[in-house]
Amino acid sequence: MAIPLLEYSPTSQNQRVAAYEVPGDEQPRVFSTDNLLSPTELTDLIEAAYRQIFFHAFAADRESVLESQLRNGQITVRDFIRGLLLSDRYKRSFYDLNSNYRFVEQTVQRVLGRDIYNEREKIAWSIVVATKGLVGFVDQLLNSEEYLEAFGYSTVPYQRRRVLPGRSEGELPFNIKSPRYDDYYRAKLGFPQIIWQTQVRSYVSSDKKPKAGDPSLFTNMARSIGPAGAVPQRVSALNIDYMNAVPRRK
Template sequence: MALPLIQYAPKSQNQRVASYEVAGDDQPRVFSTDNLLSSSDMGNLIEAAYRQIFFHAFKADREPYLESQLRNGQITVRDFIRGLVLSNTFKKSFYDLNNNYRFVEQCVQRVLGRDVYSEREKIAWSIVVATKGIRGFIDQLLDSQEYLDNFGYSIVPFQRRRNLPGRSEGELPFNIKSPRYEEYTRRKLGFPQIIWQTEVRRYIPQEKKAKAGDPANFLAMAQSLNATGNQPQQLSLDVDFVRDVPYRQLAGIR
Protein backbone atom coordinates (compact mmCIF):
# COMPACT_ATOMS: atom_id res chain seq x y z
CA MET A 1 0.00 0.00 0.00
CA ALA A 2 1.51 3.32 -1.10
CA LEU A 3 1.80 6.01 1.50
CA PRO A 4 -0.17 9.22 0.86
CA LEU A 5 1.74 12.36 -0.01
CA ILE A 6 2.73 14.30 3.10
CA GLN A 7 1.05 17.69 3.23
CA TYR A 8 3.44 20.64 3.05
CA ALA A 9 2.64 24.34 3.24
CA PRO A 10 3.74 26.28 0.14
CA LYS A 11 5.70 29.36 1.05
CA SER A 12 5.30 32.63 -0.82
CA GLN A 13 7.84 32.37 -3.61
CA ASN A 14 8.07 34.59 -6.66
CA GLN A 15 6.08 32.30 -8.94
CA ARG A 16 3.13 32.32 -6.50
CA VAL A 17 2.78 36.12 -6.45
CA ALA A 18 0.63 37.63 -9.18
CA SER A 19 1.98 40.76 -10.83
CA TYR A 20 1.60 42.88 -13.93
CA GLU A 21 4.63 42.49 -16.12
CA VAL A 22 5.57 44.10 -19.40
CA ALA A 23 6.92 41.68 -21.97
CA GLY A 24 10.60 42.15 -22.73
CA ASP A 25 13.83 40.38 -23.61
CA ASP A 26 14.45 39.46 -19.98
CA GLN A 27 11.23 37.47 -19.73
CA PRO A 28 11.36 33.71 -20.36
CA ARG A 29 10.30 32.67 -23.84
CA VAL A 30 7.34 30.33 -23.91
CA PHE A 31 7.55 27.42 -26.36
CA SER A 32 4.18 25.88 -27.15
CA THR A 33 2.73 23.72 -29.91
CA ASP A 34 -0.32 25.99 -30.02
CA ASN A 35 1.50 28.71 -32.01
CA LEU A 36 3.86 26.80 -34.28
CA LEU A 37 4.22 28.41 -37.71
CA SER A 38 6.87 26.23 -39.37
CA SER A 39 8.89 23.05 -38.90
CA SER A 40 11.79 25.09 -37.58
CA ASP A 41 9.59 26.26 -34.71
CA MET A 42 9.08 22.63 -33.72
CA GLY A 43 12.84 22.15 -33.76
CA ASN A 44 13.29 25.16 -31.47
CA LEU A 45 10.65 23.73 -29.12
CA ILE A 46 12.45 20.39 -28.94
CA GLU A 47 15.77 22.11 -28.22
CA ALA A 48 14.11 24.15 -25.47
CA ALA A 49 12.83 20.93 -23.90
CA TYR A 50 16.32 19.42 -23.94
CA ARG A 51 17.77 22.55 -22.35
CA GLN A 52 15.15 22.53 -19.62
CA ILE A 53 15.61 18.86 -18.69
CA PHE A 54 19.27 18.11 -19.57
CA PHE A 55 20.62 21.70 -19.87
CA HIS A 56 22.66 20.35 -22.81
CA ALA A 57 22.01 17.17 -24.77
CA PHE A 58 24.74 15.53 -26.80
CA LYS A 59 23.92 13.46 -29.86
CA ALA A 60 24.00 10.27 -27.81
CA ASP A 61 21.58 11.78 -25.27
CA ARG A 62 18.83 12.62 -27.72
CA GLU A 63 15.64 10.61 -28.06
CA PRO A 64 14.88 10.41 -31.83
CA TYR A 65 11.84 8.19 -31.36
CA LEU A 66 10.18 10.66 -29.00
CA GLU A 67 11.10 13.54 -31.31
CA SER A 68 9.47 11.76 -34.25
CA GLN A 69 6.30 11.12 -32.27
CA LEU A 70 6.10 14.77 -31.20
CA ARG A 71 6.66 16.07 -34.74
CA ASN A 72 3.91 13.79 -36.07
CA GLY A 73 1.46 14.81 -33.37
CA GLN A 74 1.30 11.35 -31.77
CA ILE A 75 2.26 12.66 -28.32
CA THR A 76 1.95 15.99 -26.53
CA VAL A 77 4.71 18.15 -25.12
CA ARG A 78 3.80 16.82 -21.68
CA ASP A 79 4.39 13.26 -22.88
CA PHE A 80 7.69 14.34 -24.46
CA ILE A 81 8.84 15.81 -21.14
CA ARG A 82 7.79 12.59 -19.42
CA GLY A 83 9.90 10.56 -21.86
CA LEU A 84 12.98 12.75 -21.32
CA VAL A 85 12.77 12.57 -17.52
CA LEU A 86 12.29 8.79 -17.63
CA SER A 87 15.11 8.25 -20.16
CA ASN A 88 18.28 6.36 -19.33
CA THR A 89 20.33 9.53 -19.76
CA PHE A 90 18.39 11.41 -17.09
CA LYS A 91 18.43 8.39 -14.78
CA LYS A 92 22.21 7.92 -15.08
CA SER A 93 22.95 11.65 -14.78
CA PHE A 94 20.65 12.56 -11.90
CA TYR A 95 19.14 9.57 -10.11
CA ASP A 96 22.20 7.32 -10.01
CA LEU A 97 24.54 10.10 -8.84
CA ASN A 98 22.35 11.75 -6.18
CA ASN A 99 20.32 10.80 -3.16
CA ASN A 100 16.51 10.91 -3.23
CA TYR A 101 16.30 14.36 -1.66
CA ARG A 102 18.54 15.96 -4.27
CA PHE A 103 16.87 14.01 -7.07
CA VAL A 104 13.52 15.41 -5.93
CA GLU A 105 14.93 18.92 -5.94
CA GLN A 106 16.30 18.51 -9.47
CA CYS A 107 13.00 17.16 -10.81
CA VAL A 108 10.85 19.83 -9.16
CA GLN A 109 13.07 22.55 -10.61
CA ARG A 110 13.02 21.14 -14.14
CA VAL A 111 9.45 19.85 -14.31
CA LEU A 112 7.52 22.36 -12.19
CA GLY A 113 9.82 25.31 -12.91
CA ARG A 114 10.36 26.37 -9.30
CA ASP A 115 12.44 25.60 -6.22
CA VAL A 116 11.19 23.26 -3.54
CA TYR A 117 9.24 25.10 -0.86
CA SER A 118 10.92 23.49 2.15
CA GLU A 119 12.67 20.41 3.47
CA ARG A 120 9.24 18.97 4.24
CA GLU A 121 8.41 18.95 0.54
CA LYS A 122 11.67 17.13 -0.20
CA ILE A 123 10.79 14.49 2.37
CA ALA A 124 7.25 14.16 1.00
CA TRP A 125 8.37 13.58 -2.58
CA SER A 126 11.29 11.35 -1.56
CA ILE A 127 8.78 9.02 0.10
CA VAL A 128 6.96 8.85 -3.24
CA VAL A 129 10.24 7.94 -4.97
CA ALA A 130 10.89 5.22 -2.41
CA THR A 131 7.39 3.72 -2.58
CA LYS A 132 6.34 4.24 -6.21
CA GLY A 133 9.71 4.43 -7.95
CA ILE A 134 10.91 6.99 -10.47
CA ARG A 135 8.01 6.47 -12.89
CA GLY A 136 5.39 6.88 -10.18
CA PHE A 137 7.08 10.03 -8.91
CA ILE A 138 7.35 11.62 -12.36
CA ASP A 139 3.75 10.69 -13.22
CA GLN A 140 2.55 12.32 -10.02
CA LEU A 141 4.51 15.50 -10.83
CA LEU A 142 3.15 15.72 -14.37
CA ASP A 143 -0.39 14.90 -13.26
CA SER A 144 -0.34 17.53 -10.51
CA GLN A 145 -2.68 20.48 -10.76
CA GLU A 146 0.29 22.84 -10.46
CA TYR A 147 1.87 21.49 -13.65
CA LEU A 148 -1.41 21.49 -15.57
CA ASP A 149 -2.25 25.04 -14.52
CA ASN A 150 1.12 26.45 -15.56
CA PHE A 151 2.15 24.37 -18.56
CA GLY A 152 -0.75 22.14 -19.55
CA TYR A 153 -0.23 19.67 -22.38
CA SER A 154 1.46 21.92 -24.95
CA ILE A 155 3.96 24.22 -23.15
CA VAL A 156 7.59 23.35 -22.42
CA PRO A 157 8.33 23.91 -18.70
CA PHE A 158 10.52 26.90 -17.86
CA GLN A 159 11.87 28.63 -14.77
CA ARG A 160 8.95 30.73 -13.60
CA ARG A 161 9.44 34.30 -12.45
CA ARG A 162 13.22 34.25 -12.59
CA ASN A 163 13.53 37.96 -13.40
CA LEU A 164 11.90 40.28 -10.91
CA PRO A 165 10.84 43.88 -11.64
CA GLY A 166 12.63 46.53 -9.59
CA ARG A 167 15.69 44.37 -8.96
CA SER A 168 19.01 44.53 -10.76
CA GLU A 169 19.51 40.78 -10.50
CA GLY A 170 17.01 37.94 -10.55
CA GLU A 171 17.27 34.33 -9.44
CA LEU A 172 20.09 32.16 -10.70
CA PRO A 173 19.30 29.49 -13.31
CA PHE A 174 18.66 26.05 -11.90
CA ASN A 175 21.65 24.47 -13.62
CA ILE A 176 23.99 26.96 -11.87
CA LYS A 177 22.25 26.97 -8.50
CA SER A 178 21.83 23.18 -8.40
CA PRO A 179 24.56 21.46 -10.45
CA ARG A 180 24.05 17.94 -11.67
CA TYR A 181 26.47 16.35 -9.20
CA GLU A 182 26.23 16.89 -5.48
CA GLU A 183 29.28 17.66 -3.37
CA TYR A 184 29.91 14.03 -2.36
CA THR A 185 29.81 12.85 -5.98
CA ARG A 186 32.06 15.70 -7.12
CA ARG A 187 34.69 14.70 -4.56
CA LYS A 188 34.34 11.05 -5.55
CA LEU A 189 34.87 11.87 -9.23
CA GLY A 190 37.86 14.04 -8.37
CA PHE A 191 36.70 17.49 -9.36
CA PRO A 192 37.02 20.37 -9.16
CA GLN A 193 40.80 20.05 -9.31
CA ILE A 194 43.03 22.82 -8.02
CA ILE A 195 45.82 23.59 -10.49
CA TRP A 196 48.70 25.62 -9.13
CA GLN A 197 50.49 27.70 -11.71
CA THR A 198 54.24 28.01 -11.29
CA GLU A 199 54.56 30.57 -14.07
CA VAL A 200 53.42 34.15 -13.59
CA ARG A 201 51.56 35.39 -16.62
CA ARG A 202 52.45 38.89 -17.65
CA TYR A 203 50.59 41.23 -19.93
CA ILE A 204 52.55 42.49 -22.93
CA PRO A 205 51.13 45.48 -24.83
CA GLN A 206 50.38 44.94 -28.48
CA GLU A 207 53.00 47.44 -29.66
CA LYS A 208 55.73 45.60 -27.69
CA LYS A 209 54.94 42.15 -28.99
CA ALA A 210 57.41 40.66 -31.45
CA LYS A 211 56.27 40.96 -35.06
CA ALA A 212 56.82 38.58 -37.94
CA GLY A 213 60.51 38.26 -38.78
CA ASP A 214 61.68 39.52 -35.42
CA PRO A 215 64.77 37.56 -34.22
CA ALA A 216 63.15 37.29 -30.78
CA ASN A 217 60.67 34.80 -32.25
CA PHE A 218 63.54 32.42 -33.02
CA LEU A 219 65.35 32.78 -29.69
CA ALA A 220 63.65 29.77 -28.13
CA MET A 221 64.38 27.66 -31.21
CA ALA A 222 68.04 28.66 -31.17
CA GLN A 223 68.33 27.86 -27.49
CA SER A 224 66.78 24.44 -28.02
CA LEU A 225 69.49 23.42 -30.51
CA ASN A 226 72.22 21.36 -28.93
CA ALA A 227 75.03 22.91 -30.97
CA THR A 228 78.59 21.92 -30.03
CA GLY A 229 81.61 23.85 -31.41
CA ASN A 230 85.09 22.61 -32.22
CA GLN A 231 87.35 22.03 -29.27
CA PRO A 232 90.29 24.50 -29.05
CA GLN A 233 93.66 23.16 -30.21
CA GLN A 234 95.96 22.06 -27.43
CA LEU A 235 99.44 23.58 -27.75
CA SER A 236 102.52 22.44 -25.86
CA LEU A 237 104.66 25.15 -24.27
CA ASP A 238 107.86 23.01 -24.59
CA VAL A 239 108.86 24.29 -28.06
CA ASP A 240 112.41 24.84 -29.38
CA PHE A 241 111.79 27.89 -31.48
CA VAL A 242 115.40 28.04 -32.78
CA ARG A 243 115.30 24.54 -34.18
CA ASP A 244 111.68 24.22 -35.15
CA VAL A 245 111.22 27.56 -36.86
CA PRO A 246 111.87 27.05 -40.56
CA TYR A 247 114.31 29.31 -42.36
CA ARG A 248 115.74 29.60 -45.87
CA GLN A 249 119.26 28.42 -46.51
CA LEU A 250 121.45 30.18 -49.09
CA ALA A 251 123.37 28.12 -51.58
CA GLY A 252 127.06 27.56 -50.67
CA ILE A 253 126.55 28.78 -47.13
CA ARG A 254 126.29 26.35 -44.30
Protein backbone atom coordinates in the same frame (compact mmCIF):
# COMPACT_ATOMS: atom_id res chain seq x y z
CA MET B 1 -2.17 0.49 -0.87
CA ALA B 2 0.03 3.41 -1.90
CA ILE B 3 0.67 6.18 0.58
CA PRO B 4 -1.01 9.42 -0.56
CA LEU B 5 1.01 12.55 -1.05
CA LEU B 6 1.59 14.31 2.25
CA GLU B 7 0.17 17.79 2.56
CA TYR B 8 2.60 20.69 2.63
CA SER B 9 2.01 24.42 2.83
CA PRO B 10 3.36 26.52 -0.06
CA THR B 11 5.64 29.40 0.86
CA SER B 12 5.90 32.75 -0.84
CA GLN B 13 8.12 32.47 -3.90
CA ASN B 14 8.52 34.59 -6.99
CA GLN B 15 6.28 32.43 -9.13
CA ARG B 16 3.43 32.88 -6.61
CA VAL B 17 3.58 36.68 -6.80
CA ALA B 18 0.80 38.30 -8.82
CA ALA B 19 1.84 38.63 -12.44
CA TYR B 20 3.60 41.95 -12.76
CA GLU B 21 6.65 41.76 -14.95
CA VAL B 22 8.61 44.15 -17.11
CA PRO B 23 9.76 42.44 -20.32
CA GLY B 24 13.52 42.29 -20.77
CA ASP B 25 16.34 40.31 -22.32
CA GLU B 26 16.60 38.01 -19.29
CA GLN B 27 12.96 36.97 -19.34
CA PRO B 28 12.55 33.30 -20.26
CA ARG B 29 11.35 32.52 -23.75
CA VAL B 30 8.22 30.38 -23.78
CA PHE B 31 8.25 27.48 -26.25
CA SER B 32 4.82 26.08 -27.04
CA THR B 33 3.09 24.19 -29.82
CA ASP B 34 -0.09 26.22 -29.45
CA ASN B 35 0.99 28.34 -32.40
CA LEU B 36 1.73 26.97 -35.84
CA LEU B 37 5.41 26.10 -35.79
CA SER B 38 7.77 25.81 -38.70
CA PRO B 39 10.28 22.93 -38.69
CA THR B 40 12.97 25.33 -37.47
CA GLU B 41 10.83 26.59 -34.59
CA LEU B 42 9.96 23.03 -33.61
CA THR B 43 13.68 22.23 -33.52
CA ASP B 44 14.20 25.18 -31.17
CA LEU B 45 11.43 23.82 -28.94
CA ILE B 46 13.10 20.41 -28.76
CA GLU B 47 16.44 22.01 -27.91
CA ALA B 48 14.76 24.05 -25.16
CA ALA B 49 13.33 20.84 -23.68
CA TYR B 50 16.78 19.24 -23.61
CA ARG B 51 18.26 22.33 -21.93
CA GLN B 52 15.51 22.36 -19.32
CA ILE B 53 15.79 18.68 -18.37
CA PHE B 54 19.43 17.77 -19.13
CA PHE B 55 20.93 21.31 -19.30
CA HIS B 56 23.03 19.89 -22.13
CA ALA B 57 22.55 16.82 -24.30
CA PHE B 58 25.25 15.15 -26.36
CA ALA B 59 24.45 13.38 -29.60
CA ALA B 60 24.44 10.01 -27.83
CA ASP B 61 21.93 11.26 -25.24
CA ARG B 62 19.27 12.44 -27.66
CA GLU B 63 15.97 10.57 -27.89
CA SER B 64 15.46 10.31 -31.65
CA VAL B 65 12.25 8.27 -31.37
CA LEU B 66 10.60 10.83 -29.10
CA GLU B 67 11.75 13.66 -31.35
CA SER B 68 10.23 11.95 -34.39
CA GLN B 69 6.94 11.35 -32.59
CA LEU B 70 6.76 14.97 -31.47
CA ARG B 71 7.49 16.28 -34.98
CA ASN B 72 4.74 14.06 -36.42
CA GLY B 73 2.22 15.14 -33.79
CA GLN B 74 1.93 11.68 -32.24
CA ILE B 75 2.79 12.91 -28.74
CA THR B 76 2.45 16.21 -26.89
CA VAL B 77 5.21 18.31 -25.35
CA ARG B 78 4.21 16.93 -21.96
CA ASP B 79 4.75 13.39 -23.25
CA PHE B 80 8.12 14.42 -24.63
CA ILE B 81 9.14 15.82 -21.23
CA ARG B 82 7.98 12.57 -19.61
CA GLY B 83 10.13 10.55 -22.00
CA LEU B 84 13.21 12.65 -21.16
CA LEU B 85 12.61 12.23 -17.42
CA LEU B 86 12.35 8.45 -17.82
CA SER B 87 15.31 8.19 -20.19
CA ASP B 88 18.47 6.32 -19.34
CA ARG B 89 20.47 9.55 -19.45
CA TYR B 90 18.34 11.23 -16.77
CA LYS B 91 18.34 8.12 -14.61
CA ARG B 92 22.12 7.73 -14.79
CA SER B 93 22.88 11.42 -14.32
CA PHE B 94 20.42 12.37 -11.59
CA TYR B 95 18.59 9.40 -10.04
CA ASP B 96 21.59 7.08 -9.61
CA LEU B 97 23.98 9.76 -8.32
CA ASN B 98 21.81 11.43 -5.69
CA SER B 99 19.66 10.64 -2.69
CA ASN B 100 15.87 10.69 -3.04
CA TYR B 101 15.71 14.10 -1.36
CA ARG B 102 18.16 15.71 -3.75
CA PHE B 103 16.67 13.94 -6.75
CA VAL B 104 13.23 15.30 -5.80
CA GLU B 105 14.64 18.81 -5.46
CA GLN B 106 16.30 18.72 -8.89
CA THR B 107 13.29 17.19 -10.63
CA VAL B 108 10.81 19.66 -9.13
CA GLN B 109 13.02 22.51 -10.27
CA ARG B 110 13.12 21.21 -13.84
CA VAL B 111 9.48 20.10 -14.12
CA LEU B 112 7.57 22.69 -12.06
CA GLY B 113 10.01 25.53 -12.70
CA ARG B 114 10.40 26.51 -9.04
CA ASP B 115 12.33 25.65 -5.89
CA ILE B 116 11.14 23.25 -3.22
CA TYR B 117 8.85 25.05 -0.79
CA ASN B 118 10.19 23.42 2.36
CA GLU B 119 11.55 20.20 3.81
CA ARG B 120 8.04 18.79 4.20
CA GLU B 121 7.45 18.95 0.45
CA LYS B 122 10.80 17.30 -0.15
CA ILE B 123 9.88 14.48 2.23
CA ALA B 124 6.42 14.12 0.67
CA TRP B 125 7.76 13.62 -2.86
CA SER B 126 10.57 11.39 -1.58
CA ILE B 127 7.94 9.04 -0.16
CA VAL B 128 6.35 8.90 -3.61
CA VAL B 129 9.73 7.96 -5.12
CA ALA B 130 10.23 5.25 -2.50
CA THR B 131 6.74 3.73 -2.84
CA LYS B 132 5.88 4.23 -6.53
CA GLY B 133 9.33 4.32 -8.07
CA LEU B 134 10.67 6.68 -10.69
CA VAL B 135 7.80 6.17 -13.14
CA GLY B 136 5.12 6.78 -10.52
CA PHE B 137 6.89 9.90 -9.26
CA VAL B 138 7.24 11.40 -12.75
CA ASP B 139 3.62 10.63 -13.66
CA GLN B 140 2.26 12.14 -10.44
CA LEU B 141 4.40 15.24 -10.92
CA LEU B 142 3.25 15.74 -14.52
CA ASN B 143 -0.38 15.07 -13.59
CA SER B 144 -0.31 17.59 -10.75
CA GLU B 145 -2.62 20.58 -10.90
CA GLU B 146 0.34 22.95 -10.64
CA TYR B 147 2.06 21.56 -13.73
CA LEU B 148 -1.08 21.46 -15.85
CA GLU B 149 -2.00 25.01 -14.85
CA ALA B 150 1.48 26.43 -15.47
CA PHE B 151 2.52 24.54 -18.62
CA GLY B 152 -0.30 22.28 -19.75
CA TYR B 153 0.25 19.77 -22.53
CA SER B 154 1.95 22.02 -25.07
CA THR B 155 4.51 24.21 -23.25
CA VAL B 156 8.09 23.36 -22.33
CA PRO B 157 8.71 23.94 -18.60
CA TYR B 158 10.97 26.85 -17.68
CA GLN B 159 12.21 28.58 -14.54
CA ARG B 160 9.28 30.80 -13.63
CA ARG B 161 9.72 34.36 -12.43
CA ARG B 162 13.50 34.24 -12.16
CA VAL B 163 13.84 37.97 -12.73
CA LEU B 164 11.66 40.51 -10.97
CA PRO B 165 11.59 44.30 -11.42
CA GLY B 166 13.21 46.32 -8.67
CA ARG B 167 15.96 43.76 -8.04
CA SER B 168 19.52 44.18 -9.27
CA GLU B 169 19.96 40.41 -9.56
CA GLY B 170 17.42 37.68 -10.04
CA GLU B 171 17.51 34.09 -8.87
CA LEU B 172 20.32 31.86 -10.07
CA PRO B 173 19.54 29.30 -12.78
CA PHE B 174 18.76 25.85 -11.45
CA ASN B 175 21.77 24.20 -13.09
CA ILE B 176 24.08 26.57 -11.16
CA LYS B 177 22.14 26.51 -7.91
CA SER B 178 21.74 22.72 -7.86
CA PRO B 179 24.64 20.97 -9.64
CA ARG B 180 24.04 17.50 -10.95
CA TYR B 181 26.42 15.70 -8.58
CA ASP B 182 25.93 15.60 -4.82
CA ASP B 183 28.73 16.50 -2.39
CA TYR B 184 29.63 12.85 -1.91
CA TYR B 185 30.05 12.17 -5.64
CA ARG B 186 31.83 15.48 -6.26
CA ALA B 187 34.39 14.46 -3.61
CA LYS B 188 34.83 11.05 -5.28
CA LEU B 189 35.40 12.69 -8.65
CA GLY B 190 37.90 15.12 -7.15
CA PHE B 191 35.82 18.29 -7.38
CA PRO B 192 36.38 21.12 -6.82
CA GLN B 193 39.85 21.09 -8.33
CA ILE B 194 42.30 23.87 -7.53
CA ILE B 195 44.50 24.74 -10.48
CA TRP B 196 47.43 27.07 -9.91
CA GLN B 197 48.19 29.16 -12.96
CA THR B 198 51.85 30.06 -13.30
CA GLN B 199 51.61 31.61 -16.75
CA VAL B 200 50.18 35.07 -17.21
CA ARG B 201 47.86 35.13 -20.17
CA SER B 202 47.06 38.24 -22.13
CA TYR B 203 44.28 38.95 -24.56
CA VAL B 204 45.00 40.30 -28.04
CA SER B 205 42.10 41.43 -30.18
CA SER B 206 41.67 39.82 -33.57
CA ASP B 207 42.41 43.05 -35.45
CA LYS B 208 45.86 43.27 -33.81
CA LYS B 209 46.82 39.66 -34.45
CA PRO B 210 49.21 39.16 -37.42
CA LYS B 211 47.57 37.90 -40.56
CA ALA B 212 48.83 35.18 -42.91
CA GLY B 213 52.04 36.27 -44.67
CA ASP B 214 53.05 38.75 -41.97
CA PRO B 215 56.87 38.73 -41.54
CA SER B 216 56.46 38.71 -37.77
CA LEU B 217 55.12 35.16 -37.97
CA PHE B 218 58.50 33.97 -39.28
CA THR B 219 60.67 35.85 -36.77
CA ASN B 220 61.08 32.96 -34.39
CA MET B 221 61.87 30.57 -37.23
CA ALA B 222 64.54 32.90 -38.60
CA ARG B 223 66.09 33.27 -35.17
CA SER B 224 66.21 29.53 -34.67
CA ILE B 225 68.31 28.96 -37.80
CA GLY B 226 71.39 30.78 -36.39
CA PRO B 227 73.40 31.19 -39.62
CA ALA B 228 77.19 31.27 -39.17
CA GLY B 229 79.18 33.42 -41.62
CA ALA B 230 82.71 32.82 -42.93
CA VAL B 231 85.19 33.55 -40.17
CA PRO B 232 88.24 35.52 -41.45
CA GLN B 233 91.69 34.04 -40.84
CA ARG B 234 93.64 35.79 -38.13
CA VAL B 235 97.19 35.62 -39.58
CA SER B 236 99.77 38.30 -38.88
CA ALA B 237 101.22 40.09 -41.87
CA LEU B 238 104.74 39.45 -40.55
CA ASN B 239 104.26 35.71 -40.93
CA ILE B 240 103.40 35.81 -44.64
CA ASP B 241 106.20 34.86 -47.07
CA TYR B 242 105.42 37.20 -49.93
CA MET B 243 108.31 36.02 -52.11
CA ASN B 244 107.14 32.46 -52.20
CA ALA B 245 103.44 33.33 -52.18
CA VAL B 246 103.65 35.32 -55.46
CA PRO B 247 103.57 33.02 -58.47
CA ARG B 248 106.46 33.27 -60.85
CA ARG B 249 106.81 32.34 -64.48
CA LYS B 250 109.40 29.64 -65.04
